[in-house]
Amino acid sequence: MEQPNNLIIAMQNGDEKAFSNLYTMYSEAVYGIIYSIVLDENTAEELLQDVFVKVWNNATSYSVKKGRFFTWLLNIARNAAIDETRSKAFKNRRKNLNITNFVDILTSSDSLNRATNAIGLKKFVEALKPACIKIIDLLYFKGFTQAEASKTLDLPIGTIKTxxxxxxxELREMVLG
Structure with missing residues (x-):
């Protein structure tokens, strides 16, 4: 398989096969992030498709100078999932869940474990300090905003940001080491 950078450049030039290869490389990890936020398979699958349509349509807006492609892709996915959870339709669907769905939600509420397993980060995240694990879980795996994390952890927003x-x-150092 080609290197991601070559595939990205080819995709930016309209190469559908390169795009398909990037989808194959990253779709499982992106799905894991989306699912950890929305906790619904159908919604996660729809958002996964939406995210990759956005990537295709906005491919030229990605620049290696601004960061890694994977980070850019995950930010698009995370934002799409958070936007979905804030939508009126999503909230209405949540209100109308039957009792068996609540059991599923409760048993799958360990977003951090599932999401980090899906993208292979679990061992790295678990090696962080407990305070880091809490912040990363809230911000990246549960979709909290920094303000929401600040209220939940009863810490000033500046502390959350820092x-x-x-x-x-720390996580980047461990992973890229």
Missing amino acids: RNRTCIN
Whole structure:
């Protein structure tokens, strides 16, 4: 299989096969992030498709100078999932769930474990300090905003921002080491 950078350039030039290869490479990880936020398979599958349509339509807006492709892709996915959870339709669907769905939600509420397993980060995230694990779980795997995480953890938003930056840098060092 080609290197991701070559595939990205080819995709940006309209190569559908390169796009298909990128989808194959990244779709499972992207699905894991989306699912960990929306906790619904059908919604996650729809959003996965929407995310990759966005990637195709906005391929030229990605620049290697702005960061890694995977990070760009995950941000698109995370934002799409968060937007979906804030939509009126999503909230209405949640209100109308039957009792068996609540059992599923409760048994699958461990977003951090499932999402980190899906993208192979579990061992790295678990090696972080407990404070980092909490912040990363809330912000990246449960879809909280920094303000929501601040209220949940009863910490000033500036502290959340600083710890998030520090924790992500620690995680980056471990992964890229």
